[in-house]
Amino acid sequence: xxxxxxxxxxxxxxxxxxxxQAGHKATHQRLEVFREVIQTDAHPDAETVFLGVRxxxxxxxxxxxxxxxxxxxxxxxxxxFGIHQASHRYDRNTMPHHHxxxxxxxxxxxxxxxxxxxxHFAGFENWGRIDALHLELRGICSDCLSKQEIASS
Numbered sequence: 001x002x003x004x005x006x007x008x009x010x011x012x013x014x015x016x017x018x019x020x021q022a023g024h025k026a027t028h029q030r031l032e033v034f035r036e037v038i039q040t041d042a043h044p045d046a047e048t049v050f051l052g053v054r055x056x057x058x059x060x061x062x063x064x065x066x067x068x069x070x071x072x073x074x075x076x077x078x079x080x081f082g083i084h085q086a087s088h089r090y091d092r093n094t095m096p097h098h099h100x101x102x103x104x105x106x107x108x109x110x111x112x113x114x115x116x117x118x119x120h121f122a123g124f125e126n127w128g129r130i131d132a133l134h135l136e137l138r139g140i141c142s143d144c145l146s147k148q149e150i151a152s153s
Contacts, residue, residue: 033068038092043108045089102141
């Protein structure tokens with residue numbers, strides 16, 4: 001799949017085109033849910049997406065937002081991450097990358113590592129089929145570290 005343009009309007013145009021090519025409708029709800037995910041690097045969860053979309057479409061239901069998120073994931077337009085679907089967060093970046101996760105505030109940031117592959121890991125050989133490699137690096141972000149330093153002063 002070709003990666004879309006980085007501007008939000010360019011990404012929305014890209015989505016409209018991809019939906020039409022696939023025979024799907026580019027509904028207002030789909031576009032607004034997609035807009036909510038792509039306008040931030042914060043990797044929002046479904047409830048955050050719902051609340052953001054509801055500001056623009058007050059009549060939209062949670063169910064519509066949740067189903068639309070799943071549709072966008074199933075089509076490969078956004079990527080989920082998190083172990084359980086109920087706790088998924090959504091990422092506008094569908095290219096291979098990893099995440100830095102703050103255990104204090106929950107902030108999530110993208111990071112990349114070139115040259116990392118399954119040969120760096122042991123124990124997966126007989127596990128089954130591996131479809132993707134994704135790492136979550138957990139720690140404390142610089143903002144939280146600064147707050148802790150100020151609090152301890």
